[in-house]
Amino acid sequence: APLAGELRCRCPRTVTGMIPPRRLARLELIAEGPHCAVPEVIATTKQGQTVCLSPAATWVKPENGKNRDLKHF
């Protein structure tokens, strides 16, 4: 069932530019589902700014193992 209050995609656009993880307060990975056909990655900075990251951005994508940038979490 879609999460309460989230009946649509939350990211009208995404950025691929890297945000230094030490500036991040929170990172949300939301799987695609009935509410949105694409997975979404939403970063909240320590200044409270919310940015939608492209799931394909190399520094976000964990599967190729090379990018260790998320290790700061």
Added chain:
Amino acid sequence: APLAGELRCRCPRTVTGMIPPRRLARLELIAEGPHCAVPEVIATTKQGQTVCLSPAATWVKPENGKNRDLKHF
């Protein structure tokens, strides 16, 4: 500044057991900060269940590159 409404740790305890990522609707990585001295990883399953994962759990920790489990996101 701590995120609104989150002025303390959200995970009284964590589990290290693996949750198949395909069962996950959302994964939140919250950095330690003024509100909580430790990073927290909060998973929400597609059934709406919320589980606190241990950031050290090998299947969650992205930095050693071997665990590709999160690639489903």
